[in-house]
Amino acid sequence: MLKIDPSEYSNQKLHKILLGGVAPRPIAFASTIDKSGQVNLSPFSFYNAFGVNPTTLIFSPSRRGRDNTTKHTLENILEVPEVVINAVNFDMVQQMSLSSTEYPKGINEFVKSGLTPIDSVVVKPPRVKESPLQFECKVREVIETGGLAGSANLVVCEIVMIHLNEDLLDEEGNIDTDKIDLVGRLGGDYYVRTVDNAKFKVPKPLSDIGMGVDRLPKHIRFSKYLSGNDLGILGNLKTLPSMDEIKSVSDQFSANDLNEQTEKNLHNKAKKLIAEGKPYEALKILMVKTSL
Numbered sequence: 001m002l003k004i005d006p007s008e009y010s011n012q013k014l015h016k017i018l019l020g021g022v023a024p025r026p027i028a029f030a031s032t033i034d035k036s037g038q039v040n041l042s043p044f045s046f047y048n049a050f051g052v053n054p055t056t057l058i059f060s061p062s063r064r065g066r067d068n069t070t071k072h073t074l075e076n077i078l079e080v081p082e083v084v085i086n087a088v089n090f091d092m093v094q095q096m097s098l099s100s101t102e103y104p105k106g107i108n109e110f111v112k113s114g115l116t117p118i119d120s121v122v123v124k125p126p127r128v129k130e131s132p133l134q135f136e137c138k139v140r141e142v143i144e145t146g147g148l149a150g151s152a153n154l155v156v157c158e159i160v161m162i163h164l165n166e167d168l169l170d171e172e173g174n175i176d177t178d179k180i181d182l183v184g185r186l187g188g189d190y191y192v193r194t195v196d197n198a199k200f201k202v203p204k205p206l207s208d209i210g211m212g213v214d215r216l217p218k219h220i221r222f223s224k225y226l227s228g229n230d231l232g233i234l235g236n237l238k239t240l241p242s243m244d245e246i247k248s249v250s251d252q253f254s255a256n257d258l259n260e261q262t263e264k265n266l267h268n269k270a271k272k273l274i275a276e277g278k279p280y281e282a283l284k285i286l287m288v289k290t291s292l
Helices: 011-021 072-079 090-099 109-113 228-235 243-250 255-260 263-275 279-286
Strands: 028-033 039-044 047-052 055-059 082-086 133-144 153-164 183-185 190-193 199-201
Touching (some): 028 055, 039 072, 072 082, 109 228, 228 263, 228 279, 243 279, 263 279
Antiparallel strands (some): 028 039, 055 153, 183 190, 190 199
């Protein structure tokens, strides 16, 4: 067995050990609001439930390891001590991942990810409509564990209202794990789900800032054939294709072929390319008719 003294390891190495070794971890998809009304939406996998009387959830928006700065979620909670913790299932995992992009303060991740904000009943931050289970919470306490780069900030929450899609309940009134299809975090880019082929990969949007679902043309954003995951992958691209790139794709079709390409055909071609890991090529296909 390899023996590791944490005092002799860098924060980055320790972080990778914890992410790979303490897994799978549930995801707290936290929506918060600051005192001026600006909304933030961000996922955290240092999260779990810790009691029912009172109902206690704890998650940690840790300090950034690279520069010891705090995250917008924590800053919002210190101004308005309320949060909605939205559960993440497989149908929304790509959009959730996109929202983890380090957008500047004031950018609304609901808009960037294409997810839908809906009013809460008790607290000020909005809920995520697409989430199958939402916990409205009051923040009882924030425990700073060190104040150093990479250190935790434990946000101790009390649930004041629960919203649950009742279609996910079994005959005994319990949550059916297959129906809810929650996802959890593993190490690196890997995730796990509660049904079927458990392990899958969602690359983190870290090196480049994704343009966001809101930058996609309307006929793509509101497509009847693309899923939320498809949109999340496209929104994680850095830029839209240029007109020359789109024209190079349209030139591959004859005039008759292009006229015969229905929206359904083009969007299904794009879905196939996205599934093959070629989202930029898919976006060129989707934008062919835009250039006509």
